[in-house]
Amino acid sequence: MTCFESESRRPQEVDDRDLKRKRTCKENIVVKCLLDVGEDALILISLFLKTNAWLNFSTTCKAVESYRSNTIINSNKNYTVSPETTDDDLGRIFPTREGDVNGSQLRGICNLNMFDCNNITNKGLFHLRGLKHLQLLNCTNISAEGFKHLKGIQKLTMIGSRMNDHGLSYLNGIRVLTVDFSSAEVITDAGISNLSGIWKLDISNCIQLTDVGLSYLTGIHTLDITFNVLVTDKGFSYLKGISVLFAHWSNITDVGLSYLEGIDTLGINQCKNITDVGYSYLKGIRSLEAHGKNITDEGLSYLRGIEILDLEESHKITDVGLSYLAGILNLRMDGRLITNVGLHYLRGIKSLYLLHANGVTDDSFKHLGRVMLVGLEYCNNVSLTGLANIDNCFILKVFCCANIPNIDYVIVSRDDLLATQDNLVGTSLPESTPAIK
Numbered sequence: 001m002t003c004f005e006s007e008s009r010r011p012q013e014v015d016d017r018d019l020k021r022k023r024t025c026k027e028n029i030v031v032k033c034l035l036d037v038g039e040d041a042l043i044l045i046s047l048f049l050k051t052n053a054w055l056n057f058s059t060t061c062k063a064v065e066s067y068r069s070n071t072i073i074n075s076n077k078n079y080t081v082s083p084e085t086t087d088d089d090l091g092r093i094f095p096t097r098e099g100d101v102n103g104s105q106l107r108g109i110c111n112l113n114m115f116d117c118n119n120i121t122n123k124g125l126f127h128l129r130g131l132k133h134l135q136l137l138n139c140t141n142i143s144a145e146g147f148k149h150l151k152g153i154q155k156l157t158m159i160g161s162r163m164n165d166h167g168l169s170y171l172n173g174i175r176v177l178t179v180d181f182s183s184a185e186v187i188t189d190a191g192i193s194n195l196s197g198i199w200k201l202d203i204s205n206c207i208q209l210t211d212v213g214l215s216y217l218t219g220i221h222t223l224d225i226t227f228n229v230l231v232t233d234k235g236f237s238y239l240k241g242i243s244v245l246f247a248h249w250s251n252i253t254d255v256g257l258s259y260l261e262g263i264d265t266l267g268i269n270q271c272k273n274i275t276d277v278g279y280s281y282l283k284g285i286r287s288l289e290a291h292g293k294n295i296t297d298e299g300l301s302y303l304r305g306i307e308i309l310d311l312e313e314s315h316k317i318t319d320v321g322l323s324y325l326a327g328i329l330n331l332r333m334d335g336r337l338i339t340n341v342g343l344h345y346l347r348g349i350k351s352l353y354l355l356h357a358n359g360v361t362d363d364s365f366k367h368l369g370r371v372m373l374v375g376l377e378y379c380n381n382v383s384l385t386g387l388a389n390i391d392n393c394f395i396l397k398v399f400c401c402a403n404i405p406n407i408d409y410v411i412v413s414r415d416d417l418l419a420t421q422d423n424l425v426g427t428s429l430p431e432s433t434p435a436i437k
Helices: 016-035 039-046 051-058 062-070 087-093 122-128 144-150 165-171 189-195 211-217 233-239 254-258 276-282 319-323 340-344 362-367 414-420
Strands: 072-075 078-081 111-115 133-137 155-159 176-179 200-202 222-224 244-246 265-267 287-289 308-311 330-334 351-355 373-377 395-399 407-410
Touching: 087 122, 122 144, 144 165, 165 189, 189 211, 211 233, 233 254, 254 276, 319 340, 340 362
Parallel strands: 078 111, 111 133, 133 155, 155 176, 176 200, 200 222, 222 244, 244 265, 265 287, 287 308, 308 330, 330 351, 351 373, 373 395
Antiparallel strands: 072 078, 395 407
């Protein structure tokens, strides 16, 4: 009787020796079959296995184990290439058939990450033809010309890799692109013209971008043009209907904001040409980041219903402004003119971060309800006793508050805070700390 034939004995009559004999016989047959398969084929097979199956498979094949440990790491269809990997290694891991431009050797791979892979050149990218998602970080020997092998890619992140207008010409049809311009070569409006139809684009610090470049991005969903100082209000007119825009340190004015009606998320830190009038075009916005000194209570009156708001350095907001924010979930702000009265309007808030709010005292926290995160900086009239009034704060961060040690601490209940207040690690506000005006 062979080890695969059924036996007439009942299951309870099968002893441990029989089970061990069957298991050993099957394993020997599996190993014999693997010996007849080429090394490259075994490596390719391993790429389609889930992590646990891969580990089991690698115990029977030294070649697979070697590549698993030293060349490529698999995590739920996300692959990270080892920094020591070479062009030839990629050729062995992803063997490409002659004439195959659809990436059949990459089937089953969702994302490929290459970090500090300085042994990989443009030649290595040839083996990634057909790849859909790629992240390149500090792969310094890959130039713009190498991207001719990645035509049809859907998502690409490049940090520390060289890119220029010519390289962008190979990315026509891409959906998501992030470029780090600290290492990129010159990219101009001509290069951006290849990205028509893109869904998400991060080209912050692209100092050559002008309004003409934005004219190619009509219909885009998410865009980051931080520090792109040549863009004017006319450029923003091409972004009507955009959902997410980050334009920190840009020259946008109230006129530019008028083109962004209906936007969901906006970042306009240090945009000094915006006034309260501009915020009137942002009614219904869900998330806004607007560091700077221009916004006043009038500007907040247009933001009723907003969920997330960051107003660091906004020194002109008073309790009246907070009255327009009833129902807000996440607020970070400069609170120089805020008192206990203003905090009453924030009942139900989930995350509150206050800076320089010396008009806020312990009593104000009695009315907040359950807050997930509380952060305080330079709030000198709040003590641990006041924080204990919060109903089950989960995370507490305190910095440079005269009556509280510096804290970066997880709190699960009021009792925990009171029980550990004498053991919190931190220091009180040093006498040498300069006064904040």
